[in-house]
Amino acid sequence: xxxxxxxxxxxxDTGLVHAHGLASIVTLLIAATFGIIVSIQLLLPxxxxxxxxxxxxxxxxxxxxxxxxGWLGNAFFAFLYHxxxxxxGRPVTSxxxxxxxxxxxxxxxxxxxxxxxxxxxxxxxxxxxxxxIVDVMVVVGLGLAAIQFLPGFFARGLESLYVxxxxxxGALVFTxxxxxxxxxxxxxxxxxxxxxxxxxxxxxxxxxxxxxxALAIIYFVIPAATGRPIFSHFLSMLGFWLLFxxxxxxxTHHYVFSVIPMAAQMGAITASTLLGLDVLIVVTNLFLxxxxxxxxxxxxxxxxxxxxxxFYLIVSMQGAAQAQxxxxxxxxxxxxxxxxxxxxxxxxxxxxxxxxxxHAWQRIPWAPYxxxxxxxxxxxxxxxxxxxxxDLTIAGLLQGQSWQAGAPWVESLxxxxxxxxxxxxxxIPLAAGFxxxxxxxxxxxxxAGLREVENGVGVEPVAEVxxxxxxxxxxxxTS
Amino acid sequence: MxxxxxxxxxxxxxxxxxxxxxxxxxSVALLGYWPKRVLDEQTRxxxxxxxxxxxxxxxxxxxxxxxxxxxxxxTQQIRYLASDRARFGAPTLAWETRLDYPxxxxxxxxxxxxxxxxxxxxxxxxxxxxxxxxxxxPQSVMPAYERLFDDxxxxxxQQARDLVAYLNTLGRARExxxxxxxxxxxxGCQCPDDELANMAFGGELNAHPARTRRTHDxxxxxxxxxxxxxxxxxxxxxxxxxxxxxxxDGPGATGLLPAPMNLAEHQxxxxxxxxVLWNGVAGTAMPAWRDHSPDDRAALxxxxxxxxxxxxxxxxxxxxxxxxxxxxRANCVQCHGERGDGSGxxxxxxxxxxxxxxxxxxxxxxxLRALRGGIxxxxxxxxxxxxxxxxxxxxxxxxxxxxxxxxxxxx
Numbered sequence: 009x010x011x012x013x014x015x016x017x018x019x020x021d022t023g024l025v026h027a028h029g030l031a032s033i034v035t036l037l038i039a040a041t042f043g044i045i046v047s048i049q050l051l052l053p054x055x056x057x058x059x060x061x062x063x064x065x066x067x068x069x070x071x072x073x074x075x076x077x078g079w080l081g082n083a084f085f086a087f088l089y090h091x092x093x094x095x096x097g098r099p100v101t102s103x104x105x106x107x108x109x110x111x112x113x114x115x116x117x118x119x120x121x122x123x124x125x126x127x128x129x130x131x132x133x134x135x136x137x138x139x140x141i142v143d144v145m146v147v148v149g150l151g152l153a154a155i156q157f158l159p160g161f162f163a164r165g166l167e168s169l170y171v172x173x174x175x176x177x178g179a180l181v182f183t184x185x186x187x188x189x190x191x192x193x194x195x196x197x198x199x200x201x202x203x204x205x206x207x208x209x210x211x212x213x214x215x216x217x218x219x220x221x222a223l224a225i226i227y228f229v230i231p232a233a234t235g236r237p238i239f240s241h242f243l244s245m246l247g248f249w250l251l252f253x254x255x256x257x258x259x260t261h262h263y264v265f266s267v268i269p270m271a272a273q274m275g276a277i278t279a280s281t282l283l284g285l286d287v288l289i290v291v292t293n294l295f296l297x298x299x300x301x302x303x304x305x306x307x308x309x310x311x312x313x314x315x316x317x318x319f320y321l322i323v324s325m326q327g328a329a330q331a332q333x334x335x336x337x338x339x340x341x342x343x344x345x346x347x348x349x350x351x352x353x354x355x356x357x358x359x360x361x362x363x364x365x366x367h368a369w370q371r372i373p374w375a376p377y378x379x380x381x382x383x384x385x386x387x388x389x390x391x392x393x394x395x396x397x398x399d400l401t402i403a404g405l406l407q408g409q410s411w412q413a414g415a416p417w418v419e420s421l422x423x424x425x426x427x428x429x430x431x432x433x434x435x436i437p438l439a440a441g442f443x444x445x446x447x448x449x450x451x452x453x454x455x456a457g458l459r460e461v462e463n464g465v466g467v468e469p470v471a472e473v474x475x476x477x478x479x480x481x482x483x484x485x486t487s
Numbered sequence: 488m489x490x491x492x493x494x495x496x497x498x499x500x501x502x503x504x505x506x507x508x509x510x511x512x513x514s515v516a517l518l519g520y521w522p523k524r525v526l527d528e529q530t531r532x533x534x535x536x537x538x539x540x541x542x543x544x545x546x547x548x549x550x551x552x553x554x555x556x557x558x559x560x561x562t563q564q565i566r567y568l569a570s571d572r573a574r575f576g577a578p579t580l581a582w583e584t585r586l587d588y589p590x591x592x593x594x595x596x597x598x599x600x601x602x603x604x605x606x607x608x609x610x611x612x613x614x615x616x617x618x619x620x621x622x623x624x625p626q627s628v629m630p631a632y633e634r635l636f637d638d639x640x641x642x643x644x645q646q647a648r649d650l651v652a653y654l655n656t657l658g659r660a661r662e663x664x665x666x667x668x669x670x671x672x673x674x675g676c677q678c679p680d681d682e683l684a685n686m687a688f689g690g691e692l693n694a695h696p697a698r699t700r701r702t703h704d705x706x707x708x709x710x711x712x713x714x715x716x717x718x719x720x721x722x723x724x725x726x727x728x729x730x731x732x733x734x735x736d737g738p739g740a741t742g743l744l745p746a747p748m749n750l751a752e753h754q755x756x757x758x759x760x761x762x763v764l765w766n767g768v769a770g771t772a773m774p775a776w777r778d779h780s781p782d783d784r785a786a787l788x789x790x791x792x793x794x795x796x797x798x799x800x801x802x803x804x805x806x807x808x809x810x811x812x813x814x815x816r817a818n819c820v821q822c823h824g825e826r827g828d829g830s831g832x833x834x835x836x837x838x839x840x841x842x843x844x845x846x847x848x849x850x851x852x853x854x855l856r857a858l859r860g861g862i863x864x865x866x867x868x869x870x871x872x873x874x875x876x877x878x879x880x881x882x883x884x885x886x887x888x889x890x891x892x893x894x895x896x897x898x
Contacts, residue, residue, distance in 0.1 A: 050597075050628050053620070057630040064630045065556020132553040133589055166500040178507065185511055189519065199584020201523035203564075203592045208519055210594075252507045256514030260522070262594060265566035267581045269525045270683065272518050337568055341596035412570050416696075416724075416778040417599050418626035 019093035022372040024106045025086045029365050031114050032082030033446045036358075038122075039074025040439055042067045047432040051425070061126035069125045069137035075353055076135065076213065077146065078118045083361035084221040085113070088157050088176065090368035091228050095173045096160030109152045116145040133206055135213040136190040143191045147184065154180045171244035175224035178252050179217055186212035186256070200267050207268075207276075208259035214352055215255030222320075222357045223251075223290070225364035226313045230297050233310040233367065239296035247290035254283040261331040264340065277331045284328025291321040307461075308382045309370060312363030315390060319355030323348065338412070343424065344404025347397045354438070355393050362389070362445060369449050370457030378452030379460060381444045388441030396434035403427035526581040532675030534582025535668050539660040541586065541653070548653025551646050553591065555632070560597035563590075563657065567686045574778075576603045576658075576694035578687045580672060583661050598629060603658035603693040611864075612772035613651045615640040615742035622739040623727050623772075640742025662692060697774035699767030701840065708761040709785035717790030720783055724776070725791075733794035743772045744864035745839070751796045752853040754890065759846035760788045770839035771864075800851055803884050807877075811885025814878040818870065819886075827889035837866045848890035854883035 049055050049064045056062030089106070093099050100106065121138040124130065129139045138146070158180060161173050169177075190209020194202035231238050238244055260268055260276035294317045298305070305311045326348055329335050339345065366382055369375050403424050410420040541549065552558070565571050567578045579602055584590060608616075615622055618640035620629040635647035643651070661668065669688060678684040722731065728743065730736040733750030740747050764784045767775035776784065815827070822841040824830035829843035849857070858879045861869040870879060 049630065053628045053630055058633050060634055063555060063632075065554075065559060068556050068559050128554040130554060131589065132556065132558045132591055134594060166504070169500075182507075182511060189515065193519070194589035196588070197523060199526075199587040199590050200579075200581045201526045202587065203584075203590040204522040204526075205519045206590065206592075208514060249503050249507070253510040256511050257518065259514065260518045263564070263592070265568050265571075265683075266564055266592075267526070267529075267567075267579055267687075268522050272522045275517060337566075337570075340566075341562060341594065343595075345594065411574070414570070414573060414778065416776075417574075418624065421597075421626050421628055 019097075019099050020371070021089055021093075021100065021103055021106060022374070024089045024100075024103070024110065025368050026372060026375060027110055028082045028086035028089065029369060029449060031110070032079050032086060032361070032365065033442065033449065035074055035078025035082060035114075035118055036442050037439075037446065039071055039078055040435070040442055042071040042074060044432065044435040044439060046071060047428065047435060050428045051432060060128065066126050066128065066130070069130050070122050072135060073121055073125065073137050074118070075358075076218065077113070077121070077138075080218055080221075080353070080357055080361055081113060081117075083365050084225075085109070085153065087221075087225050087228075087361070087364035087368055088153075090364075090371065091172065091224070092157045092160060092176065095170055095176075095228075096164050098160050098163065101156045101159055105152060105156050109149060109156060112145060112152065113149050117142055117149055120145075131191070131195065133190060133194055134210050136194075136206075136209060140192070140195070143187070146191075147187060150180065150184050150187065154184065170227070171238070171241065171248055172224040172228040174245070174248050175220040175227065178248070179220035179224070182212070182216040182220075182252070182256075186216050203263055203266070204260060204268050204272065207262045208256065210262050211259040212256055214357075215251075215258065218353065218357045219251070219255070222316065222360035225360045225367075226294060226317055226320075229309055229313045229363050229367045230294065233305075233307045233313075234298075234301060236297070239293050239299075243289055243293040247286060247293060250286040251283070251290070254279050254286055258283060258331070261336075264331070264333060264336045277333070280328050280331035284324055287321065287324035287328075291317055291324075308379065308386055309363045309367035311386055312359045312366060315386070316356050316359030316363060319351055319359060319393075323351040323356050326351065338408040339404050342404035342407040343400045343427070344408070347400030347404060350393070350400065351397045354389075355397065359389070362386075365445075365449070366457075370461050373455050373458050375457065376450055376452045376454050377457030377460070378448045378450075379456065381448030381451060383448075385441045385444035385448055388437045388444055390441075392434045392436070392438030392441060396431055396438070399427050399430045399434060403431075529580070529675070530582040530585050532677075533580060533672040534585065534675075535660070535664045535671065538585065539663065541656060544649045544652045545656050546653075547646070548649035548651070551635075551650045552653055557601075558591040558593040559595060560593075560629070561599065561601045562593035562596045563587075563600065563602045564592040565600055565602050567683050569686075571600070572686055572690055573694060574696065575600045577661070577690055577692050580661070580687055582672070583658075598627075599695075601654065601657050603695060605655045605657045605659040606662065607693060607695045607698045608774060609770070609772045610651055610655075611641070611743050612774070613654060614643050614647060615739050615772070617643075617647060617650065618742060619738070621727075622737075622742075625723065625727055641744070658693060696776070696778035697767065699769040699771075699773070699775055701766070701769045703762060703766065705758070705762045705765040706781065708757055708788060709781050712785035712787065712789030713782070714786070714789045714793060716783065717786035717788070718793075720779070720787050721790040725787070728772070733791070745771050745862055746864070747773070749853065750791055750794045752850040754795050754848040755792060756846040756891065757788050757792060759843070760791045761785075764788070768839070770837075796850065798850075800887070803851075803880070807881040807884055808888070810878060811881030811883070814874055814882040815885050818873060819882070822866070823886075826892055827886055828892070839865045841866075844886040844889040845892050846890075848887055849883075851883055851887065854886055855879060858883055 045056065045062070046064050046067045049057070057064070060066070089100060117138070121142040124139050124142065125137055130137050131139060136143070158177060161169060161177055186209060189205050189212065193205040197205060227238060227244065257279035258276050260272045261280050264273055264277070266273070298314055298317070301310060301314065305314055330339055330344070330348065362385070369377060406423045406427070407420045410423055563579075565575045565578045572578060612623065614636075616624065617632045618636050619631050619633070620627040622640075632647070635650065636643050673688045676684055676687075726737055728737045728739040728747040729750055730740070735747045735749035737747065761784060763773065764776045764779070764787055767773050776787070779787070820831055821833045822831040822837065823844065824834070827844035828846070829841045831841060834841050857867060858870050858874070861867050874882065
């Protein structure tokens with residue numbers, strides 16, 4: 009396990025990796041544009057407000073759905089087309105199915121989803137804003153993805169699966185189960201009860217779809233790029249199962265101090281704390297696996313993934329803390345939470361997805377690859393993210409303080425204004441980073457990525473420290 | 488790896504996989520289904536028997552609210568927290584949300600919570616605010632919804648009317664349930680020792696600092712307001728409607744009926760201004776400003792008093808006074824009261840309290856304008872058909888003499 013075999017041209021359908029990869033970055037640019045516009049509208053509220061589809065609420069819906077399904081969805085699929093054949097030793101189910109999935113995801117989910125939301129056909133439910141007709145398409149898409157990617161794992165037998173395989177299995181199965189929680193149940197279960205189900209999905213969207221696939225990428229890219237197994241297979245699996253046990257039990261922490269029964273709130277808060285401990289296990293294992301690659305690994309894919317791991321640690325500790333009642337009452341409803349969600353989706357998940365994308369791209373023999381642009385993308389995205397999250401965190405604390413003080417409401421807006429300006433400005437390096445990523449994967453010589461891999465871009469620093477890691481590596485080679 | 492080890496491992500994966508599904512089912516059962524059962528039971532035990540459905544217009548308004556993402560800046564969930572309760576009122580009970588398909592609780596509060604918005608603001612305030620939020624709240628970051636209007640805040644289209652109708656339903660069911668409803672909810676809660684659950688009861692239902700009241704429990708005015716600070720606050724909060732010099736001609740004024748008071752053409756008793764700042768003017772768009780500190784309210788009082796025009800009023804012959812008094816006694820006392828302090832026998836029935844001339848002295852031209860044209864949007868009608876021109880002038884002059892009469896500060 010662990011040692012990713014060099015991709016064989018006969019196994020990996022590089023065309024589908026490429027198609028989903030490009031679609032992911034194009035949708036990322038569109039979704040980020042929506043995000044930048046809504047951030048500008050908080051500074052200039054009249055900007056675009058008399059054009060219905062440009063109004064804040066609708067763009068806000070389109071922003072998060074675009075990030076989750078368009079960018080992360082496509083990037084995950086691109087990674088799966090690369091990784092699943094390597095993990096299972098056989099190609100995905102069918103290329104034809106792949107074309108259908110690509111078409112469905114982008115032209116029956118993303119395109120109509122966006123058009124409908126902007127036209128005013130939507131649901132006011134978080135992470136579930138696409139209207140029910142599009143929800144059906146999402147479920148069909150997830151079903152097709154399960155047929156496309158999962159059979160190989162079962163053919164291989166569960167006992168010999170690498171941890172990434174488990175995450176992929178878990179993500180595709182549980183997202184299918186969890187999706188209706190937030191998308192359908194609140195439409196038929198009213199008010200507070202509906203909110204309880206909404207809470208499940210708000211958390212499961214991140215916990216059972218985004219997080220497992222991002223972790224699947226991280227667990228895959230680290231050994232594949234370093235040529236060294238993951239530090240501990242046992243810790244990997246422990247982390248995996250704890251995550252799948254604990255994540256779904258977190259939902260109600262989005263409604264602390266609400267009328268939802270206190271026992272459910274306390275249960276969710278406890279689960280949140282335990283989840284924080286679980287993430288410590290996962291991240292310790294990942295960091296130990298990254299030992300010797302340097303603070304900033306040379307391989308850009310590995311570097312994205314390493315940064316994603318660090319952000320995962322921070323965002324999870326933050327999450328466990330903000331579920332606690334004392335913290336929650338000060339920061340809930342504020343920009344702190346917006347900072348938190350950007351750290352999760354932009355920091356952890358997007359860095360992991362970008363890492364997976366770059367890693368897969370390097371191994372497409374005919375794909376253009378521009379190392380300088382990808383390097384620039386990494387630094388621009390890191391800079392933008394760090395500024396944005398720090399800025400929103402401080403803004404959230406100030407808003408909470410203003411509310412607690414009982415000051416007139418508008419004072420909480422006045423104190424926020426400079427921070428909103430910085431947040432919008434932080435979108436410039438982020439957007440430039442996304443453009444650089446697109447540039448990095450569409451310019452440069454064809455096959456440059458593969459040459460770089462062959463020259464040992466990710467491996468070289470490891471060679472220097474490998475002797476030190478010999479013992480740790482040998483002890484985990486048990487399975 | 489031995490094969491025995493492999494079998495055990497394989498079994499453990501099977502067990503773990505089953506456990507994974509079990510935990511997911513558990514999450515739905517514990518955090519979804521079980522809370523739903525508890526909340527359904529609470530709704531049955533604590534909610535009024537008769538469910539207050541939304542009208543078709545209110546339902547359409549809710550769809551507009553949903554479509555435009557209002558819930559992403561305005562929560563509809565008052566938490567069981569002192570700070571939430573102090574600002575918005577009684578924490579949200581389960582039964583209040585029983586018709587919310589889907590819920591609109593929200594997770595970010597850029598604007599204030601709207602759970603108890605019904606009855607907090609007047610319709611014309613809402614229309615003006617939707618048409619151009621910064622025309623009434625200069626610091627607002629809300630998008631303008633001009634597209635729901637025909638080019639003017641007082642010409643709302645159907646969707647704007649529906650939306651305001653919906654806003655007026657927020658918190659309505661609980662208000663209409665009245666004290667009986669509160670008693671039933673508290674009894675049904677069966678939680679005498681649960682401090683948190685009890686936060687839902689006993690306090691003010693709608694504690695919104697802008698909500699107008701007709702009661703007069705104004706806290707005593709601090710003696711000296713800081714005029715400079717007051718002018719600053721006036722510019723920041725009041726000038727949008729009352730205009731920079733208090734002429735009632737701010738950008739927010741166009742859609743409001745009754746129009747914002749022209750503060751320059753009135754002389755006010757300080758207590759009158761303090762009263763309006765604390766209680767608002769019920770029946771008009773003038774909200775209360777209870778969220779401002781006592782110092783700031785005193786400063787605002789100073790700023791408002793300083794707006795009074797210094798123009799000399801014409802002096803009229805004394806014999807007019809008697810005519811004015813007669814006209815006033817014959818026509819005005821039912822509403823404005825014998826002493827002109829707004830305490831007439833019909834006053835309590837009127838949607839907007841009649842002016843107390845004891846605490847508020849209009850200029851002659853303002854009084855005459857009101858007598859001749861009435862005050863649109865209020866019960867004050869034109870008197871040109873009932874009174875002669877001389878009587879009108881005389882009555883206008885007479886009400887000016889009532890200002891500051893002894894005993895008038897008692898109200």
